[in-house]
Amino acid sequence: MDKIKIIIVDDHDLFRSGLRMSIELGHSDIEVVADAKSGQEFFKLLETVEAFDVALLDVVFKDGSGINGVDIARRLHSERPEVKIIAISAEDDSGKIAEMLEVGIEGFINKTNSTVNTPAEAIRSVMQGFEFYGKDITAVISRIFLSKPKTGKDAPEFTEQEKQIIEYCHEGLSAKMIADRMGMALKTVEWYKGKIFAKHGFKSTAEMVKYALKKGIIQI
Numbered sequence: 305m306d307k308i309k310i311i312i313v314d315d316h317d318l319f320r321s322g323l324r325m326s327i328e329l330g331h332s333d334i335e336v337v338a339d340a341k342s343g344q345e346f347f348k349l350l351e352t353v354e355a356f357d358v359a360l361l362d363v364v365f366k367d368g369s370g371i372n373g374v375d376i377a378r379r380l381h382s383e384r385p386e387v388k389i390i391a392i393s394a395e396d397d398s399g400k401i402a403e404m405l406e407v408g409i410e411g412f413i414n415k416t417n418s419t420v421n422t423p424a425e426a427i428r429s430v431m432q433g434f435e436f437y438g439k440d441i442t443a444v445i446s447r448i449f450l451s452k453p454k455t456g457k458d459a460p461e462f463t464e465q466e467k468q469i470i471e472y473c474h475e476g477l478s479a480k481m482i483a484d485r486m487g488m489a490l491k492t493v494e495w496y497k498g499k500i501f502a503k504h505g506f507k508s509t510a511e512m513v514k515y516a517l518k519k520g521i522i523q524i
Contacts, residue, residue, distance in 0.1 A: 307332075308431055309355065312339040313346045313376065314362040314392065319415065323360070323423060331424045343371030347379070356387060358427050360413075363393040363400045374403045381408060388430040390423075405510045411436035435509050437476065462500070462521060469496050471522050474513045 310327070314320040324336045337356050340346040342365060359380060363373040377389050391404045394415035401412070410430040413422055426436040462470070465486075472482045479497070483490045497509070506512040516522045 307335040308357050308427055309335050309337045310358040310360060310427060311337060311346070311349065311353065311356050312360045313341075313343070313373075314339075314360070315341050315365045315367055316362075317341065326420050327424060330421070334424060334427055342367045342369060343376050344369055346376060350379075350383065357431060358388045358390060360390050360392055360423060360427075361409075363391050363404060372400060374400060374407060377404055377407045377409060390426050390430060390436065392423075405508075405514070408507065434479065437510060462516075466496060466500055467521065469493065470500070470512060470516045473497075473509050474516070474522055 312320055312323055314323070320339055320341065324339055327334050327336055338349050338353055340349055344367075359376075361373050361376055365372055373391060373393075377391075380387050380389060388411075389404075389409040390411035390413060391401065391409050392413045392415055393401065404412075411426045413426055413436075429436040468486065469482060472485060477485065479493045480490055482488075483493045486493070497512075500506065500512060504512070504515070506515065513522075
């Protein structure tokens with residue numbers, strides 16, 4: 305079986321090297337093909353690295369270049385749309401994280417609240433076609449959208465089961481955990497989520513949760 309190829313982009317040398325080492329030593333199915341400490345360095349890597357599957361991407365860089373995780377994510381989506389993006393951050397930077405979500409990322413890892421195995425779990429999850437956010441990102445979404453007035457207008461109709469699934473997604477539960485909580489098969493939960501996405505035009509779980517919070521469909 306082919307290994308999952310990843311690139312790590314983070315300006316903290318100790319964190320970047322530690323993350324690389326933990327993945328290389330502890331997870332034989334994942335290969336770190338390169339790492340970069342800045343957006344400029346990463347853009348040079350794009351010219352030489354032919355193929356990789358996942359980018360672990362810091363949100364904020366302090367190298368003075370003005371290039372941040374949002375810029376890198378946009379370029380990746382343009383030049384390598386097949387690459388999955390997982391944002392990593394230790395900062396409470398709701399604005400930049402919100403921009404990353406708008407650009408379109410598959411996952412988010414909080415550096416300070418994650419275990420040593422979290423990055424590998426996130427990588428495997430997004431490669432299987434799932435998103436990886438958890439409670440950290442829903443807390444950020446809550447801060448962004450609960451500060452805005454809820455109009456309650458033009459909110460689409462959701463069934464009680466759909467509302468419950470959205471609520472559980474907001475709590476950071478995986479599809480498997482939702483299935484167990486609701487006594488459903490995993491495929492049934494995935495079918496419901498797909499139906500919600502198709503009916504309302506959502507492209508990600510984060511987008512669905514943001515909308516539901518904004519419209520007051522779910523509450524904290």
